[in-house]
Amino acid sequence: MSSQATPTLNLKGIGASPGVAVGHAYILDRKRVRTPKLRLAEAEVDPERMRMKTALDLSDRQLSDLKDQISKTEGPEHALILEAHRLMLHDPMFVDEVNRLIVEDRINAEWAVRRVARKLKHLFDNIPDEYFRERRSDVEYVADRVVRNLMGQVVDEEVVLPDHAVVVSHDLSPADAALMARTGRVAGFVTDLGGQTSHTAIVARARSTPAVVGAGRASEQISPGDLVALDGTRGLILVNPTDDQLALFHETMRRHQEFEARALEAKDLPAQSTDGFRIRLVGNIEFPEEIQSLLSHGAEGIGLYRTEFMFLDRKSPPGEEEQYRAYRQVLEAMGNRPVTIRTLDLGGDKVPGKGKHEKEPNPAMGLRAIRYCLANRELFRVQLRALLRASVHGNMRMMFPLICGMSELREARSELEACRTELGRAGVPLGKRFQVGIMVETPSAALIADRLAQEADFFSVGTNDLIQYSLAIDRQNRDVAYLYKPLHLSVLRSLKNIVTAAKDAGIPVAMCGEMAGDPVYALVLLALGFDELSMTAGQIPTVKSIIRQSSREDAQRMLETAMDLTTAEEIERFIRTEMDRRLADLA
Numbered sequence: 001m002s003s004q005a006t007p008t009l010n011l012k013g014i015g016a017s018p019g020v021a022v023g024h025a026y027i028l029d030r031k032r033v034r035t036p037k038l039r040l041a042e043a044e045v046d047p048e049r050m051r052m053k054t055a056l057d058l059s060d061r062q063l064s065d066l067k068d069q070i071s072k073t074e075g076p077e078h079a080l081i082l083e084a085h086r087l088m089l090h091d092p093m094f095v096d097e098v099n100r101l102i103v104e105d106r107i108n109a110e111w112a113v114r115r116v117a118r119k120l121k122h123l124f125d126n127i128p129d130e131y132f133r134e135r136r137s138d139v140e141y142v143a144d145r146v147v148r149n150l151m152g153q154v155v156d157e158e159v160v161l162p163d164h165a166v167v168v169s170h171d172l173s174p175a176d177a178a179l180m181a182r183t184g185r186v187a188g189f190v191t192d193l194g195g196q197t198s199h200t201a202i203v204a205r206a207r208s209t210p211a212v213v214g215a216g217r218a219s220e221q222i223s224p225g226d227l228v229a230l231d232g233t234r235g236l237i238l239v240n241p242t243d244d245q246l247a248l249f250h251e252t253m254r255r256h257q258e259f260e261a262r263a264l265e266a267k268d269l270p271a272q273s274t275d276g277f278r279i280r281l282v283g284n285i286e287f288p289e290e291i292q293s294l295l296s297h298g299a300e301g302i303g304l305y306r307t308e309f310m311f312l313d314r315k316s317p318p319g320e321e322e323q324y325r326a327y328r329q330v331l332e333a334m335g336n337r338p339v340t341i342r343t344l345d346l347g348g349d350k351v352p353g354k355g356k357h358e359k360e361p362n363p364a365m366g367l368r369a370i371r372y373c374l375a376n377r378e379l380f381r382v383q384l385r386a387l388l389r390a391s392v393h394g395n396m397r398m399m400f401p402l403i404c405g406m407s408e409l410r411e412a413r414s415e416l417e418a419c420r421t422e423l424g425r426a427g428v429p430l431g432k433r434f435q436v437g438i439m440v441e442t443p444s445a446a447l448i449a450d451r452l453a454q455e456a457d458f459f460s461v462g463t464n465d466l467i468q469y470s471l472a473i474d475r476q477n478r479d480v481a482y483l484y485k486p487l488h489l490s491v492l493r494s495l496k497n498i499v500t501a502a503k504d505a506g507i508p509v510a511m512c513g514e515m516a517g518d519p520v521y522a523l524v525l526l527a528l529g530f531d532e533l534s535m536t537a538g539q540i541p542t543v544k545s546i547i548r549q550s551s552r553e554d555a556q557r558m559l560e561t562a563m564d565l566t567t568a569e570e571i572e573r574f575i576r577t578e579m580d581r582r583l584a585d586l587a
Contacts (some may be wrong), residue, residue, distance in 0.1 A: 006226075006240040013190070013215030015235035016201035018519060018542070019260070020253045021188035021210040022246065023164035025226040025239075027219060028176065033148050038108040048102050052109040055149040060089050062145070062155060063175075070178045081138075081174040081199060088142045092315055094120065110147045117143035137199065141173045161185040166228040170219045177203040188230045190218050190237055204232070205538045208260060212237055233520065234576075259583070263545035267298030271544040273526060277552040280532040281540050282338070284512060288329045293537040298544060301338035301395075303460065303534020304512040305330055307383070308346050317379060323386035331394025338395045340460065340510075340534075342439065343383055343412075345369045345401040364465075364474075369402035374411055384419040391431030399460055403438040403445055409455055441465035441513075446494040449501035459502050460534070463513025467491055485568035486515045487524070487575055492563055499528050510534060520579050522546040524562075527555035550582065 040048055067082040088094055094116055101112035117139050124136035148155045159180055161167070164187040167180060171193040177200050180186050186209055191200050194213035204211035210232030212218075222228065222239055229238040229249040238245055272278045282303035283294035294302070310318045310326060318326075331339055347368035373380035387398055400412045413436060423430060440446055441462035453459070463486065468474065470490050473483045485491070502509035510532035515521050517535025522543050525533060533543065558578050565571045 008241055008245070009221060009239035011212075011215055011218050011221065011237040011239065013212040013218065013235045013237065014195060015231070015233050016194070016198070016213040017189075017204035017209055017211035018233040019188075019208065019210035019256050020229070020231050020233075020249055021166060022227070022229045022249050022253065023166040023187035024162065025168050025190075025222045025224060025228050026159075026161055026165040027222065027224045028159065028167055028169040028172070028180075029219075033144065033151060033153060035110045035114050035147060036108060036151075037111045040102070040106040040108060042106070045103055045106060048109055049099055051150065052098060052102065052112075055109065055146050056089050056095065058149045059142075059145050060086055062149075063089070066156065066175055066179070070182065081178075081202070085138060085142050085145075085174070088138065089146070094142075110150050113143050113146050113150070137171065137193075138174075141175075144173075166190060166230065168219050168222050168228070172200045174199040174203065181207050181209060188228070188232065189213070190215055190222070190228065190230060192216060192219050202536075205536055208538060233518075259545070260542065263541035264297075266545060266548065267296075267541045269298075269544070269548065271547045273547055273550055273552045273555075275551045275553055277526065277529075279526065279530060279547055280338075281544055282340075282510075282532060282534045283537055283540065284534050285330075288326070288333060290537070291330065291333045294540075297537040297540045299337075299537065299540055301340075302330070302334060303340050303510055303532055305339060305341045307342060307344060311344065311346055317382070320382045320386045320389075323383055324389045327387055327390035327396075328393045331390055331396055334394055336395050338397055340397040340399055340437070340512075341387060342399050342401055343370070343380070343387075344373055347372055364468075370400045370408055370412055371402065373400075374408065374415075377415065380415055381419055384416050385423060388416075388420055388423055388430055389428060391434050392429050393431070396431065397435040397437060397458065399437040399439055399458070401439045401462070402441060402465075403452070403456075404442050405444060405448070406451055406455065409438060409452060413455070437507075439512075440498050441469070443470050443494065446470075446498050449498045450504065453501045453505035453507055456507065458508045458510065459498060460510040460512050460532075461495065461498055461530075463491075463511060463515040466494065466513070467515075470494060485572065486518075486521060487562070487571045488568040489563065489566065489571060492524075492559075492571070495528055499530060503529065508532060517543060519543060519546055519583070520576060523550055523555040523579065523582070524559055524575065526550060526552050527559035546583070 063082050063086045070082065097116045098109065098112045101107055101115060102109060120139045121136045124139065145155055156175060161180060161183055163185050165185055166188045167186055168190045171191055181203055188209060189200050189204050189211040191213045192215055194200050198213055200211060201213055210230055212230050212232055212235050215237060218237065226239050227241065229241045229246060230236065241249065270278060271281045280300050282301040283299040284304040285291065285294065285302055286306050286309050310323060327341060347363050347366060367375060390396065400409065403409050416436065420430065435457035437458035437460055438452060438456045439462045440449060440459050445452060446466065467484060467486055471483055471485065471488060473480045499509050508531040511525060511530050512534035516525065516533040517539035519542050523546065526547055535543065562571045562574050565574060
């Protein structure tokens with residue numbers, strides 16, 4: 001029942017996992033442990049290092065146990081997050097640096113851990129890719145666990161949740177999010193921090209639990225026991241809603257649950273509109289272990305395999321053999337299904353073993369992605385040789401990130417051909433020639449898409465960067481994040497230009513950005529004529545269901561009307577209203 005005597009509070013955040021939920025607030029307050037700062041006598045140094053080793057071993061056992069528990073009940077995706085934390089406990093960049101500070105600066109282990117964590121977080125802060133930037137929270141979670149173990153404090157404290165709890169927190173660790181989600185008592189998540197790629201968002205989407213993240217000071221504004229209604233699609237939170245608002249939420253929730261259930265039942269059917277337009281729905285992955293989840297949600301292939309994870313948190317870049325084995329594993333697991341592998345999309349400050357780099361004032365527009373690879377040809381060639389060798393084992397496609405002009409594409413392709421010739425002369429088995437495409441994620445590439453389409457085998461639109469660069473905004477910046485508008489007329493015109501150029505040249509055009517998996521934009525992308533959409537596993541059934549129950553001709557009429565409007569707000573309001581009406585009909 002609603003709390004009519006209490007004023008309704010409207011909050012806004014980032015819709016991180018679609019769906020609506022109603023429940024009572026459970027405020028999870030995980031205060032960060034206070035870190036003691038002590039100077040050591042010389043005789044205390046070795047015992048302190050042993051104390052550190054004991055804490056690391058204990059942390060490793062805890063994470064290993066959690067990983068096993070969660071893997072059995074939640075599947076491999078969540079276990080992978082915890083495995084990444086375990087790897088950090090063994091990472092020389094972390095362990096060696098902590099021990100160095102204990103020995104050379106003679107400071108206690110807790111202080112040394114915090115100093116190293118701060119340094120590592122700073123490195124992640126400068127990564128342009130939002131997904132990898134969000135991983136800075138991993139450093140904080142691991143450091144906090146080690147410090148708690150050093151101080152003999154309780155970690156992984158069990159939380160007893162009431163049924164239908166809306167968990168409200170400043171932030172959530174992967175362990176907290178996964179452990180609470182598996183109780184089956186969580187109706188939804190609300191966090192002050194985080195974005196679409198935060199752990200809370202990933203866990204929530206995997207379990208189809210509605211979530212709103214990046215909600216500012218929600219954990220301070222919501223009280224324990226408050227009735228909370230949240231909309232994980234629009235990022236809306238109503239605290240103590242009125243009876244009418246509550247009734248609307250319950251009705252929407254019922255329709256959404258029925259729609260989701262029917263969508264999952266039809267996951268293996270083709271994503272084809274009622275008037276015959278076929279779109280291939282594929283998935284985005286970072287680890288081979290994610291493949292099973294993709295296939296169980298009806299993915300027809302992989303549209304984006306990020307290779308950057310192999311390069312992070314290590315002293316030297318992965319060699320050709322290590323990369324070859326990783327790519328081969330993914331290709332073999334997918335059989336004849338297409339697998340699109342993106343070449344390295346990092347800046348020089350994140351590539352291990354490349355010496356010190358000056359901090360760039362604006363890394364998102366600096367030496368990164370294909371620019372960095374072309375400036376470091378041997379590093380690039382190692383990856384290209386590994387990809388060429390792996391292509392024997394499956395249906396591989398390859399794409400270069402951040403292509404801004406034809407010269408970059410030609411140079412990158414020239415390097416690929418040089419590697420192919422080198423391997424061929426050495427008698428190394430090579431697969432058939434695979435398609436070589438580009439990420440279209442800058443306004444420059446969008447404007448010359450007709451020319452790039454003459455020499456690229458396919459396009460894949462990275463909407464996260466394309467929108468940010470087109471609108472000149474950083475959506476991590478709270479002061480301007482509200483300007484991030486996927487339905488801005490300039491973005492729609494860019495997308496239309498890219499698709500038209502691809503169609504005219506007879507090459508396929510895909511989208512692998514966040515926009516591809518959002519149900520709100522499904523008909524816009526159907527109308528534009530994308531051949532392939534790549535998204536997280538859990539988004540595939542819903543998008544497929546929308547496409548299967550819609551007419552492209554109808555979607556095109558809707559888009560034409562939208563593009564006659566002028567402001568981003570007008571267009572968004574129109575599209576959301578139309579989608580609400582259509583989805584209500586589908587539900």
